[in-house]
Amino acid sequence: MKDHKEKYSFHQFTVALRVRPINASELDEDASIVAHKLGEQMMVLMDPTECPVDLHKGNRSREKTFIFDVVLDTETSQEDVYESTTKDLIDGVISGYNATVFAYGPTGVGKTYTMLGTDCEPGIYIRTLNDLFKAIEETTDSMDYTVSMSYLEIYNEIVRDLLNPSSRVLELREDSKGAIQITGITECSTSNADEIMELLRKGNKLRTQEPTGANKTSSRSHAVLQVTVRKKTRVNNIHRGTFSGKLFMIDLAGSERASQTQNRGKRMKEGAHINRSLLALGNCITALSERGGNRNHHVNFRDSKLTRLLKDSLGGNSRTVMIAHISPASTSFEESRATLIYACRAKNIKTRVKKNLQNVSYHIAQYTSIISELHEEIERLKEIVRQQEREQKIKIPNILNIQERQQETGSSFWSEEMVNLRDQLVGAFKEQMEMRRSLMQLENTNIELHVDTSRHLITIADWEQDKARQDSKCQHESKSLKLSGEIMMDIGDEESEVDSPEPQEVIVAREELNMLLTEQKKTAILKAELLKRLAETKCKASQLEQLLPRQGSSEDQQEVLKLLCRVHELEVGNTELQAKALCKDNLLCQKDFVILHYQQRRALREQIIQEQRGLIEEYNLHVPSDLEKLYQLYSKDLEERTLNRLQQLHSILPSTITNDSWSDCSGLISERSILHFGMEPHQKPSSNSRTSVSSRARFDLPPIVFESDSDSYSSTSSPASAQSRQNTNLSPTCFHPLKTPRQQNLHYPSPKEAVQNVLSPNSLDSEHRRILSFPQLIKEAEDIVSGTKNISLVAARRRSRVPVPESSLFTANTNGPMLHHMLENMNTKDAPSVSLWLSRMKKATSVERFSPEFRAKADFWMSVQPKSKNQLVDKRALKIKYRDRRSRSYDAIPAEFLKTKAQSVQRPNADSKTHSKATPNNGPSETLMKPRFSHTVSSIITICKATASSETEHQEDTLQIQKVKVTPQITAQWDNTVRNKILLLSKRV
Numbered sequence: 010m011k012d013h014k015e016k017y018s019f020h021q022f023t024v025a026l027r028v029r030p031i032n033a034s035e036l037d038e039d040a041s042i043v044a045h046k047l048g049e050q051m052m053v054l055m056d057p058t059e060c061p062v063d064l065h066k067g068n069r070s071r072e073k074t075f076i077f078d079v080v081l082d083t084e085t086s087q088e089d090v091y092e093s094t095t096k097d098l099i100d101g102v103i104s105g106y107n108a109t110v111f112a113y114g115p116t117g118v119g120k121t122y123t124m125l126g127t128d129c130e131p132g133i134y135i136r137t138l139n140d141l142f143k144a145i146e147e148t149t150d151s152m153d154y155t156v157s158m159s160y161l162e163i164y165n166e167i168v169r170d171l172l173n174p175s176s177r178v179l180e181l182r183e184d185s186k187g188a189i190q191i192t193g194i195t196e197c198s199t200s201n202a203d204e205i206m207e208l209l210r211k212g213n214k215l216r217t218q219e220p221t222g223a224n225k226t227s228s229r230s231h232a233v234l235q236v237t238v239r240k241k242t243r244v245n246n247i248h249r250g251t252f253s254g255k256l257f258m259i260d261l262a263g264s265e266r267a268s269q270t271q272n273r274g275k276r277m278k279e280g281a282h283i284n285r286s287l288l289a290l291g292n293c294i295t296a297l298s299e300r301g302g303n304r305n306h307h308v309n310f311r312d313s314k315l316t317r318l319l320k321d322s323l324g325g326n327s328r329t330v331m332i333a334h335i336s337p338a339s340t341s342f343e344e345s346r347a348t349l350i351y352a353c354r355a356k357n358i359k360t361r362v363k364k365n366l367q368n369v370s371y372h373i374a375q376y377t378s379i380i381s382e383l384h385e386e387i388e389r390l391k392e393i394v395r396q397q398e399r400e401q402k403i404k405i406p407n408i409l410n411i412q413e414r415q416q417e418t419g420s421s422f423w424s425e426e427m428v429n430l431r432d433q434l435v436g437a438f439k440e441q442m443e444m445r446r447s448l449m450q451l452e453n454t455n456i457e458l459h460v461d462t463s464r465h466l467i468t469i470a471d472w473e474q475d476k477a478r479q480d481s482k483c484q485h486e487s488k489s490l491k492l493s494g495e496i497m498m499d500i501g502d503e504e505s506e507v508d509s510p511e512p513q514e515v516i517v518a519r520e521e522l523n524m525l526l527t528e529q530k531k532t533a534i535l536k537a538e539l540l541k542r543l544a545e546t547k548c549k550a551s552q553l554e555q556l557l558p559r560q561g562s563s564e565d566q567q568e569v570l571k572l573l574c575r576v577h578e579l580e581v582g583n584t585e586l587q588a589k590a591l592c593k594d595n596l597l598c599q600k601d602f603v604i605l606h607y608q609q610r611r612a613l614r615e616q617i618i619q620e621q622r623g624l625i626e627e628y629n630l631h632v633p634s635d636l637e638k639l640y641q642l643y644s645k646d647l648e649e650r651t652l653n654r655l656q657q658l659h660s661i662l663p664s665t666i667t668n669d670s671w672s673d674c675s676g677l678i679s680e681r682s683i684l685h686f687g688m689e690p691h692q693k694p695s696s697n698s699r700t701s702v703s704s705r706a707r708f709d710l711p712p713i714v715f716e717s718d719s720d721s722y723s724s725t726s727s728p729a730s731a732q733s734r735q736n737t738n739l740s741p742t743c744f745h746p747l748k749t750p751r752q753q754n755l756h757y758p759s760p761k762e763a764v765q766n767v768l769s770p771n772s773l774d775s776e777h778r779r780i781l782s783f784p785q786l787i788k789e790a791e792d793i794v795s796g797t798k799n800i801s802l803v804a805a806r807r808r809s810r811v812p813v814p815e816s817s818l819f820t821a822n823t824n825g826p827m828l829h830h831m832l833e834n835m836n837t838k839d840a841p842s843v844s845l846w847l848s849r850m851k852k853a854t855s856v857e858r859f860s861p862e863f864r865a866k867a868d869f870w871m872s873v874q875p876k877s878k879n880q881l882v883d884k885r886a887l888k889i890k891y892r893d894r895r896s897r898s899y900d901a902i903p904a905e906f907l908k909t910k911a912q913s914v915q916r917p918n919a920d921s922k923t924h925s926k927a928t929p930n931n932g933p934s935e936t937l938m939k940p941r942f943s944h945t946v947s948s949i950i951t952i953c954k955a956t957a958s959s960e961t962e963h964q965e966d967t968l969q970i971q972k973v974k975v976t977p978q979i980t981a982q983w984d985n986t987v988r989n990k991i992l993l994l995s996k997r998v
């Protein structure tokens with residue numbers, strides 16, 4: 010939580026108001042001034058229709074006072090406007106924060122004047138850029154800066170590149186972190202303010218501006234100038250990071266009334282688009298101002314390109330300044346009033362800003378992959394050239410002679426036919442590259458859509474899980490009440506059936522999911538088309554390549570053309586590399602998302618533990634000693650910040666990841682993104698909505714596993730079973746960063762295996778050591794791993810606390826009279842319970858330790874298995890116990906495991922059979938769940954027996970089996986007593 014606070018800081022949306030001087034046309038209309046500035050922050054807007062002496066109307070006065078962060082009136086200079094609104098943002102942008110300043114208001118009120126200004130009175134754009142470069146120059150000794158800019162306009166809902174008018178229509182895409190990206194936009198890198206000004210002037214000439222009835226120089230589009238500043242420290246070390254801050258400066262088109270502008274045809278259509286997008290902006294401002302601190306409150310940014318583009322500026326990671334503009338004229342009262350109301354609402358918006366830092370390790374991983382692939386390619390090409398040379402030497406001793414001969418015959422070096430062929434070839438390659446780039450973008454979009462989909466699916470799945478848990482809890486409670494005879498009239502049934510309404514967050518997730526799925530279908534169609542075209546072009550290119558050597562009139566000509574092909578092949582290869590890097594980028598982002606999710610969950614768990622601890626301390630509740638020990642270990646672990654160190658370790662790992670690991674992972678992602686969401690009809694989508702994220706998380710995240718149950722209670726198991734455990738459970742199936750799971754022939758580890766892996770100090774295999782490459786890191790990882798193992802050991806003991814005394818009972822006195830006494834007193838009704846209990850006993854110790862007499866008795870009881878109603882009692886007790894165990898706070902077992910556990914619990918007969926027939930030494934074929942099941946059964950039996958005879962309720966941890974004298978009478982009483990006791994126990998625990 011602390012990290013979270015340090016990472017983000019909340020920032021209030023700053024709202025400034027500028028009032029332009031009344032203009033000639035307004036004066037011509039006999040307009041009066043209705044907007045008056047009062048003090049530094051107050052603006053009074055008087056209703057022009059209001060008569061000062063009309064008292065009745067006065068009661069309904071629309072005169073209103075508005076307060077803003079700063080109010081700039083007609084006297085305020087351009088310099089003052091800049092200084093009071095934008096200047097402060099510059100330092101933040103240089104330090105890696107995003108910032109936005111935008112001009113808002115109706116048409117002709119001075120938005121372009123504020124942002125762009127005139128040659129004599131430059132506006133915010135130019136002043137900001139000047140100051141930005143000045144600030145950069147001051148720190149260039151210690152820092153490396155790169156400044157780039159892009160300039161676009163949104164005209165009639167179409168995004169156009171103002172720096173490259175010939176480019177196609179630009180698309181807005183959301184990246185995996187939810188930030189908006191403009192695909193294909195020209196980003197010009199500049200080193201000084203003059204260059205950037207030149208670009209700006211060039212862009213402004215292309216901006217759509219037309220005279221209207223309201224403004225001679227009306228902007229018909231929203232213009233967005235984006236300046237990105239990347240800063241790197243000059244010190245070279247692993248912690249070196251790149252800060253990138255983005256500054257958006259936006260001049261919006263103004264809202265307009267058709268009557269005021271007298272627009273017709275094209276102008277009217279433009280006006281409609283402008284109004285629609287501004288309406289969407291107004292809606293977003295309203296929704297954002299209403300949501301306050303609740304970040305789950307839905308805000309629809311998708312209504313227009315403008316709001317999508319402004320998503321981060323309005324409610325995300327940006328310091329934002331809105332400069333609202335109004336005219337002071339009475340003729341513009343309605344527009345001014347509406348603008349002031351929206352501007353006032355915007356004051357309630359809070360953005361959450363954080364520094365944009367990209368760690369150097371991330372870049373290293375990117376570049377190493379590119380460089381190593383390029384090296385390979387160069388080596389391959391060199392080999393081809395060498396081979397060609399060898400062939401040439403054999404065939405033609407002297408190329409020069411041929412050339413001379415050619416010149417003698419008067420044939421030109423490049424015949425027309427050859428030039429044609431070469432052009433066709435180059436064209437085919439260019440086409441191929443273009444298609445690959447488009448495919449790459451599509452793939453990127455696909456991944457983004459996939460990530461978004463996963464995010465929404467998780468939201469829905471979380472809610473459904475919670476709901477299911479609540480429902481089953483209600484059902485269990487009502488069943489338990491019925492069982493214990495404490496049925497209260499008509500209670501519960503109705504309550505449990507009451508459906509809780511879906512929260513807004515889930516409704517939004519469902520809506521967005523539908524949209525995303527439609528988009529995925531679209532991209533799938535596009536991708537299929539593109540792939541088909543690409544295959545055709547590839548085929549064409551290879552045919553041309555085949556043709557070339559035969560067409561060539563001389564060997565050197567052929568060679569040159571072959572090299573030309575190779576150069577283009579390299580370019581194609583390069584594009585592929587870019588695509589892979591892009592996939593890698595997305596994979597990391599996705600991984601971050603999974604980690605974030607886990608961190609949130611961890612924070613929640615820690616909060617629960619702390620609060621429960623608080624309750625224990627407050628009410629001085631009794632805590633069993635082993636639970637107390639566990640808590641102490643947990644606190645120690647917290648103090649040592651083990652998890653944080655693991656996270657640090659994790660953050661270093663990407664820097665050492667080489668390219669190989671990603672080339673196939675990218676395929677994995679794209680393939681999955683296709684498979685999971687119905688892009689390939691022959692592949693069925695995952696039934697579990699969370700599969701994609703969770704399964705990836707299973708091999709991406711450091712594996713975490715607990716110990717084998719059998720280990721925790723059986724120290725004398727056979728070598729065969731030990732071998733089996735080693736084979737099945739103890740061998741680490743860690744994620745191999747250099748290979749994909751498929752290459753490694755790995756199966757996705759089950760949660761149990763996953764947990765086991767990390768807890769084993771052996772889990773750091775040689776590959777990990779090589780990757781960690783720093784000795785202290787290996788040491789640290791081992792320390793952490795063994796430290797965590799201690800917790801698991803205690804946890805395992807905690808789980809098997811009942812069998813331990815049983816086992817020691819045998820060890821201490823194998824042929825003790827107590828055991829014989831117990832066996833003597835058993836009734837056939839007890840057979841199932843006793844046989845289970847005995848099989849459990851046998852597992853807890855070596856059979857050889859039993860006396861032959863005891864073994865004979867035990868075998869007899871094991872063979873007696875009538876299906877008595879006591880089995881049902883056990884079954885019920887099991888279910889309750891199972892639920893009871895789950896409800897404990899130390900239940901850190903993953904959901905899938907619990908599911909398996911629940912399934913095994915639902916098959917008590919099958920399991921009990923297995924146990925009754927099982928060899929004393931827990932055989933290697935026995936599943937991992939069975940010992941746990943038998944353990945649960947025996948624990949339940951022991952507790953049942955003990956509670957039936959014990960007077961005190963708080964002694965279940967120290968129960969002595971000697972106290973139990975099982976008689977038919979007691980057995981008969983079990984049905985009622987056991988149920989009641991278990992209920993009491995489950996409530997207390």
Ligand SMILES: Nc1ncnc2c1ncn2[C@@H]1O[C@H](COP(=O)(O)OP(=O)(O)OP(=O)(O)O)[C@@H](O)[C@H]1O
Nearest residue numbers: 029116117118119120121122224226227228262263
């Ligand atoms: N503060 C000011 N001082 C002097 N002149 C101003 C001021 N504000 C605006 N003007 C003048 O008003 C006219 C309209 O301004 P401008 O084009 O900037 O409006 P706009 O809000 O951008 O309009 P649109 O939304 O139609 O593009 C221009 O001629 C501009 O020079």
